[in-house]
Amino acid sequence: MRIPDSILHIDRRIIFLLIGAAVCIPLILQPRFQDSPTPIVQSIFDTVERLPSGSRVFLSFDYGPDTAPELDPMAKALVRHTMTRGHEVSFFTLFPEGLGQIKKITDNLLPVEFPEKAYGRDFVNLGYKAGLGGAINTMVVNFRTLINADAEGTPLDDLPMTADVDEMVDYAIILSLTAGDPGLKEWIQFAGDIAGIPVMGGGTAVVAPELYPYYPQQLVGLMGGLKGASEYESALVDRYPAYRNATMDATMRMGPQVVTHVLIVLLILLGNLAYFFGRSGRPGRNDRTDRADQADRRR
């Protein structure tokens, strides 16, 4: 087998090993990459920052454990920011698995970093509601019909923070962390556009391109994937230097992402070089290489 052929048909287990190393080594060495917020991320930060202290913020965790590595850092950064600014945060989810993601924040982050914040006064967990986009529509039409108690069954009237929340428009902004449907798109269509509440948030790198058409008229800002979360963290650290020593998950995870992206680019370049050198000067070679590739992919 010629060299280009052997490169073209490299055992995929070698690629798996390389990717494994590209993820694990930076996780161990923890290199830090300086990031700066792009306008689309900065606009979320500025909106949260400009809200008067004590504003009501609705934060929807529309994701499960599968996309948590990308979206958990956004959730942490947003909670840190809103709590530092003294906003009142209502946690909510349209995903059944989202309840577990909210618990990570309310059980692990808040008691450690904001022990002075009290449940029911500074934050509340409104839990999960079924109905996908329809649930948002019901909330906008008649908020108390769908949500009359928190996740533990305590009536909203008994919680100081939500006692006078009667409508969705009582919230200053809606933040959604999105892994798919339902998510930011539905919040824009059923809440932002209808009730006029500013909508913003973050999505996985896969979902983010679908949300760009809504920016900036219908979507105030967007964090796309781990990079977006890392940009928000850098904005937070710049504004509040006290967070300089805090664990910033996205900034830490950018190491593996950078190395993996570079590795994939190198692999693609290598594959293309082998493809062109393999077919040069050999009529009909192109077809044979393509057929061999297809057989290789099937394997």
Added chain:
Amino acid sequence: MRRKIPLIITFIIGVVLVTGYFVTRGPFNTLYESFSDYFAIITVFAFILGGGSLLKIHLKRVSNRSTDWPYSVVTLAGFLVTLVIGLFKVGNPDGMGGEILAAGSWLRFLFDGVYNPLSATMFSLLAFFVASASYRAFRARTKEATILLSAAMVILLGRTPVGAWLTAWMPEILGFLELPNLANWIMAWPNTAGQRAIMIGIALGVIATSLRIILGIERNYLGRRE
């Protein structure tokens, strides 16, 4: 009659919902609000329907000893165990009145100890397959493939600090060619244009299909005529 009644219900609800969206006063708006409330109630029943359907399909597979039937046993066991633990709040420190995912409850253990790592593992495997597939499939065979390949490379590098570092040497006048700026441009313009075209197309399709359903032209949702 079995087909006419659902068609009449669909027509009335469809017309009321569409009209209620635009007419924000009077009976249409009241009905619109009521139907929204009914929707929230009805969707919960979808879970019962879904659970029943899952049980039916997998029990059938097990009883017929179909291909890979042991996986159905695992699915059934997982479904029933989670359902019983969740419904009866087994191990919940506060009993039946406690929070569903209370710390120390068995459901919390299942979520944190089983579902969470399994779900994360399945998604993480994507990185390996994406890398392998990119290596084998991303070839500049045609003009279109070359454009796609170039855009992918710019996005891959532009979405990392390496992209900025690689093109930091560029003079200010050529700043738009820096990889992060190019990546942002691709996302903000060609991507947005393509996405908008797709979204408008889908929206027009949804409107057409909705009209067909409301007017009773499209009847596939009623199932087969027996």
